Amino acid sequence: MAWADAQWIPVTExxxxxxxxxNGSPWISQEWKSSKLFRELVVSWNLRTDADLGxxxxxxxxxxxxxxxxxxxxxxxxxxxxxxxxxxxxxxSGSVDTDTLVLPTVGQAVRLRVRFSDPTQTPAVxxxxxxxxxxxxxxxxxxxxAAPPTPATQAIPTILEVPQxxxxxxxxxxxxxxxxxxxxxxxxxxxxxxxxxxxxxxxRTVADGVHDPGWxxxxxxxxxxAYAGSKPGLxxxxxxxNGIADLEALLNSGIPVASSVSYAVLKGGPKxxxxxxxxxxxxxxxxxxxxxxxxxxxxxRVRREFPRAAFQAAWAASHQTVYVVWPxxxxxxxSPLGTW
Numbered sequence: 280m281a282w283a284d285a286q287w288i289p290v291t292e293x294x295x296x297x298x299x300x301x302n303g304s305p306w307i308s309q310e311w312k313s314s315k316l317f318r319e320l321v322v323s324w325n326l327r328t329d330a331d332l333g334x335x336x337x338x339x340x341x342x343x344x345x346x347x348x349x350x351x352x353x354x355x356x357x358x359x360x361x362x363x364x365x366x367x368x369x370x371x372s373g374s375v376d377t378d379t380l381v382l383p384t385v386g387q388a389v390r391l392r393v394r395f396s397d398p399t400q401t402p403a404v405x406x407x408x409x410x411x412x413x414x415x416x417x418x419x420x421x422x423x424x425a426a427p428p429t430p431a432t433q434a435i436p437t438i439l440e441v442p443q444x445x446x447x448x449x450x451x452x453x454x455x456x457x458x459x460x461x462x463x464x465x466x467x468x469x470x471x472x473x474x475x476x477x478x479x480x481x482x483r484t485v486a487d488g489v490h491d492p493g494w495x496x497x498x499x500x501x502x503x504x505a506y507a508g509s510k511p512g513l514x515x516x517x518x519x520x521n522g523i524a525d526l527e528a529l530l531n532s533g534i535p536v537a538s539s540v541s542y543a544v545l546k547g548g549p550k551x552x553x554x555x556x557x558x559x560x561x562x563x564x565x566x567x568x569x570x571x572x573x574x575x576x577x578x579x580r581v582r583r584e585f586p587r588a589a590f591q592a593a594w595a596a597s598h599q600t601v602y603v604v605w606p607x608x609x610x611x612x613x614s615p616l617g618t619w
Contacts, residue, residue, distance in 0.1 A: 281508065284315045284316075284317070284412075284413070284414045284521070284534075285411070285412065285413045285518075285520055285521045285598070285599060285618055286313055286314060286315050286317070286410075286411075286413075286618060287409065287410070287411055287412075287518045287519070287520075287619035288311055288409070288410040288412065288514070288586065288604075288619075289387075289407060289408075289409050289410075289516070289619065290308075290311075290314070290407060290408040290409065290410065290488050291407045293308075293401075293402035293403060293405055295308065295309040296308050296309075296391075296393070296402040298403075302398060303398035304394075304399070305335075305337075305392045305393060305394040305400055306392065306393050306394070306402050307369040307390065307391070307392050308390050308391040308392070308393075309390070310341070310388050310389070310390050311388060311389045311390075311410065311505075312387065312388045313386070313387060313388065313389070313412050314416065315412065316385035316386065316387060316414055317382075317385060317386050317412035317413060317414045318381065318382050318384075318385055318386070318413065318415060318506040319379055319380065319381050319382070319412070319413045319414070319598065320338060320340070320379070320380040320386070320389065320411065320412055320413075321378055321379050321380075321410075321411040321412065321413075321501065321517055321519070321560050321582045321600070322336055322338055322350050322380075322391070322408060322409070322410055322411070322501060322599070323408065323409045323411070323500065323501045323504035323505065323508075323510025323516050323517040323518070324336060324353070324393075324407070324408045324501070324504070324505055324508070325405065325407050325408075325410075325504070325505060325509060325515060326404055326405060326406065326505070326508070326586045327403075327404050327405065327406050327511075328404065328509065328511040329355055329510060329511070329609060330355065331354055331355050331356045332355075332395060332396060332397060332400065332404065333352060333353065333354040333356070333361045333395065333396030333397075333431075334353050334354070334393055334395055334396070334405075335351070335352050335353075335395075336349075336351055336353070336391065336393055336408075336501075337349050337391070337392040337393075338350055338380060338389060338390070338391055338392070338482050338498075339389070339390045339391075339392070340373075340380070340382065340386035340387075340388065340389055340390075341386060341387045341388035341389075342515070342562075344390070345372050346372065346422070347392055348366060348368060348373065348375050348380050349375065349563070350364075350365075350375065350380065350501060351363070351365065351378065351491075351499070351501055351502065352363050352365070353363075353501070353502060353505050354396065355506075355509065355600065355607070357490065358486060359492040359493070359570065360418050361396070361465040362490075362492075363491060363493035364377045364378060364491050364493040364494055364499055364502075365490050365493060368449075371383070376440035376608060377491070377493075377494050377499055378499050378502070378517070379500075385414060386412075389412075391408065400534065405453065406508060406514055406584065407508070407514060407516070408520055409476045409504070409516035409517070411516075411517065411518040411519045412519075413519045414556050415417070417550045420593065424546060426472075433437075434522065435551055436563050436564055436565045436570075437530065437531065437534045437563060438508075438562055438563035438570050439463050439468070439530065439562045439563060440468075440562075440602070441465070441468045441535050441560050441572050442464055442467040442468060442471065442479070443464065443478070443550075443572050443578060443581040443582060444460050444463050444464050444467070444482055444572075444574060444578070444581070445460065445574055445575075445576065445577055445578040445581055446459075446460040446482065446575060447574075447575070447576065447577050447578070448482070448518075448578060449482060449483060449486075450484055452483070452497075453484065453495065455496060456482060456486050456497055456574070457498075457557050457558040457559075457574050457575055458489065458497050458498040458503055458537075458558045458561040458573070459482055459485040459486040459488075459489050459497045459503070460465045460482045460485075460486075460558075460574035461483055461537035461558040461559065461572075461574055461602070462489065462503050462506070462507055462537060462558075462559050462602060462604070463481075463482045463485045464535075464538075464560045464572055464574070465507070465515075465535060465537055465560060465602065465604040466478045466480060466485070466507055466510070466513070466604060467479040467480070467565065468480065468535055469604060469605070469606055470579070472533075472606075473512075473606055475512060475513075477510070478510055482532050485506065487537075488506045489502045489503045489505075489506045490502075498556065498558075500517035500539075500573040500600065500602070501517055501546050501555050503515075503517060503602055504516050504517040504602060507602075507604050508604075508619075509615050512606055512607050513604065513605075513606060513607065514604070514605060514606070514607050515602060515603065515604040516602070517600065517601075517602055517606075518600070518601060518603060518618075518619075519598050519599050519601070519618075520599045520601060520616070520618050521599070521614075521616035521618045522599065522616055523564070523591055523594075523616070524615045524616050524617050525614050526561060526564070526601070526614065527564050527615075528612045528613070528614060528615050529611070529612060530561065530562075530563060530564060531612070532599045532611070534603065534605050534611070534612075535560055535561060535562055536559050536560070536561055536601040536602060536603050536604075537559065537560050537561075537601060537602040537604075537616055538558070538559055538560075538561050538571075538590075538597075538599075538600070538601050539556060539557070539558055539594070539596075539597035539600040539601070540556075540557050540558075540590070540593035540594050540596065540597065540605075541555050541556065541557070541592075541593045541596035541597075542555045542556070542557035542575065542593070543555045543587055543593075544588060544592050544593035544596060545559070545589055545593035546554055546559070546585075546589075547589060556597065557575060558574065558602075559571040559572065559573050559575075560572040560574075561573070562582075564587070565587070566587070567586065567587055568584045568585065568586060568587055569584065569585050569586075569587050570582070570583075570584050571584075571585065571590075573585055595597045
């Protein structure tokens with residue numbers, strides 16, 4: 280399996296954002312220097328309100344601090360003028376694939392620019408932003424360190440009881456709603472863990488809340504994180520991990536994740552197929568298997584197990600992308616691979 284570098288940079292302090300010029304103009308962040316060079320960047324954001332406030336997110340990368348790349352217009356409003364990705368962004372310096380900035384050469388630093396539909400708002404209305412940096416291997420392949428063996432006394436893995444939901448229950452989403460269905464499962468899990476029943480939503484409601492008419496569809500990673508993270512008391516990020524040890528650390532701390540995988544490879548195929556991107560909720564890991572809630576089957580079959588090797592190969596197709604959803608005030612575990 281190819282080695283790569285990922286880094287997750289959480290942004291929770293916004294006092295260094297400055298107006299670009301006069302009132303009503305965008306806010307510009309300070310520069311964040313990455314400890315790792317990167318070729319791809321995903322940005323996600325959470326607002327402190329689920330009211331109809333629009334936010335536009337742009338990003339600029341070093342070294343020449345050239346053009347600003349649009350990574351989406353977000354709002355809880357379904358209006359395509361208020362919530363949409365931006366097509367047609369491609370030149371010699373890079374391109375945007377719906378929610379992902381792709382660079383032809385490595386970047387070293389990032390700046391953000393945000394604009395709100397209400398010009399009186401400031402970056403204080405943001406709970407958090409998350410920068411997910413990724414680069415493929417350069418030079419000889421270097422394996423990601425394996426997780427230490429599990430002690431015999433802990434040989435039975437923890438399986439998190441994530442509520443099960445199926446996209447097959449919805450005729451309009453049976454082949455398309457893996458992302459909002461997975462997100463709905465994560466939100467329902469925390470709703471039941473913390474007695475926040477308002478987080479346990481019907482899949483159709485979540486699908487409407489994350490739909491991106493510019494893609495079009497419900498799989499925009501940033502928009503899924505924005506939707507869940509806009510709920511009071513909840514936060515969410517769309518990030519990339521360095522390997523399965525990071526995933527295991529989150530699960531062991533009681534945090535399930537939704538992983539983006541190649542469905543063909545997950546089911547044993549030799550390579551990804553066109554359009555086979557899929558989201559599954561990872562509920563537990565053992566030495567040989569991965570337990571998931573798979574939204575792509577009937578409700579009675581949602582809890583499934585796949586060989587660990589097949590899952591890792593399928594997950595690599597998205598460069599180890601996940602949705603992490605967790606309550607405000609709850610700390611993340613330490614990343615064993617230095618990802619965050």
